[in-house]
Each structure stands twice: as C-alpha cells, then as structure tokens.
Amino acid sequence: MAKARSAPDMWMILSILLILAIGLVMVYSASAVLAFHEFGDKFYYVKRQVLFAALGIGAMVVTMNADYWIWRKWAKLGLFVCFGLLVIVLIPGIGVVRGGARSWLGISSFGIQPSEFMKLAMVVFLSKLLADKQQMVTHFTKGLLPPLGIMGSAFGLIMMQPDLGTGAVMIGASLLVIYTAGARMAHLGSLAMVGVVGLVGLILAAPYRLQRITAFLDPWADPLGAGYQSIQSLYAIGPGGLVGLGLGMSRQKFSYLPEPQTDFIFSIVSEELGFIGGTAIITLFAILLWRGMRTAIAAPDTFGSLLAVGIIGIVAVQVFINIGVVIGMLPVTGITLPLVSYGGSSLTLLLTALGILLNISRYSR
16 A cells, blocks of 8 residues: 655755755866876866766656665665675676775776675665564574575675775665564674674785784874874875865875875865865765654664665775774775765766655654
C-alpha cells in the first residue's frame, strides 16, 4: 500500500548543494596550477568535476523521487554484481592501477571504482537483511555472523587491490547499521578486539602501512619520505590562521602538497579560507548528518531507518577520516572529502545515495 509522502528535507538539500558548490570552487582553486602543468588547461579538473556533479545531481533528483523500497527488492542482485566487479578489477589487464592500487575499471582517465559501489550496495543489503531478521540480530551465530561474514568477504577483496581507506569506510558504515539494528555491544566489542589484531596484521604485512603509522606518530622523523604529506598538510593549515590567505592564494598547491584537489583539499581550504572557512564546511556536514539521523529516527519502517543510518554513516566516517588525516590526528589513508574533493564516479554515486536518503525523508513520520 502506497504511503503519502511530503517534500524532501530542505535543510538536507541546502547543505548538500552548499557543500557541493564550495567543493567546485575549491577543486578549481586547488587544482588549477597542477592542471596547467600536466594538461596545459587550468580548468581540466574542475570541468570534469562539474560534469560529474551535474550527473550526480540528476541521479539525486531521480532517486529522491523513486520510492526507496525498490532498493530492498534489488539488494541481493546489487551486492552480487558488486562482488563480481571486485573480482574483475583484480584481473591484470582489466583492472587499472592508479596510485599503487588496482581499483579502477575504465578506459584512459575515465573509470569507476567498484569499491565505491560496494559501500552503497553493502549498506542496502545489510539494511534489508537485518530488517527481515531483526529478532535474530542479538544471536551471535545466527544473527550476527552472517552479515559480518559477507562484510568481511567484501573487505578482503577490497584489501587485495589494496584500498584500506575505502574498506575502512565500508566497515564503519556497515557496523553502524548492525549496531542500530540491535546487535549486542558485548558481541561487537569482542569482534572489535579481533579486528584490532587483524588490523595490526595488515599493517605489519605491508611495510608502507607501517611507515604511515610511524610517520603519523612523528612525521618529522622522515620529513622527505613517509612524513612528507602530513608535514606539508600542516604547513598549509598553519598559515591560514583565522581568515586565510585568500581564495586562490595557496602556496602549498604549487607542487608542495600531493593531491591538493583530492585527499588534501581540506588543507587548501584551511590555507585559503582559514579557520572560518574550514569551520563553515564542518558545520554544513554537521547539519547534513543531523538531518540524516533525524530522517533515520523518523523513518516509517526498519529498512528505511537502517538504510538512512548506512548512507549517513558513509558520509560521517569518510569526513572523520579525511579531516583526521589532514590535521594530523590519523595516519594517511587516501580518503577523499565527500562532495568537496575531486572525484568522478565517487561523487556521482554519493549524490545518488543522498537522493535515496532524501526520499526516505519524504516519508518521515
């Protein structure tokens, strides 16, 4: 039976569009020097960002008006397809290596990251699974282990690329869904200890990850190596002060700070717009997360509530990790800032997911 729906959450729409608009301006400001040096066109990155933002807004409008229950119907198929893509991307000659990770499918500079699709597919599937078996989630073997096994399998494939950052976001958002569904803290706490042991194993298995940890603890011990990114990020943030050096006036984007338009764009924001600019972006994210959680609480059914938690969890975990890395609170992981950083398919997919969240808000009680 169809339920009456209202207008989508306007606070959420406003915060999404404002963050996206700021992101477009900052992608141009952060990338113009690099784009001109590499391609002879200072608008290279921002033109592509505008294209994917337009596609994403179009997709957001569609999903905002398509009843979110249809995602429940296709949850299993979507997860199966994403698992297939994660396997295909590992095949040499098919998967494209960028930044040391075989995580892309595509031609030339155009491509998609299957791991990005898996983040959304996983929270949709877990929302359906746990909504259908909500009474079982407190049972460890029958209720908790099956979703954890599926989640762990996806994480394992992502780590084979390897892409620890995206895998961490998927795990974080998925655990939020599982916790919201009613899993026992004792069970999750025990698994967290096992996870810490596994994480230590992953770090020790790859020397570059261990270098990132040691650089995080003392970046100045290796200022031209493992600690370089963290130091250059802090060199960008420090001079920004309260009001910044002014839009377009960053010094660190002149080939000092690696990936200024992606992983470290918040450093450029802080340098050019200062503490006020950085705080404004964080405030907009806080509004988005607040309205998203309000939507989850007021959703008309368990599936909608869990799906809203999962989508907002993807954003929250990614924002926390990215800003944590930029200000030196976390080791470098290669995570972009949602809606702000340059990123083609990931931007479009995130806007699509936020459209689903907006649709859930249309049915909030």
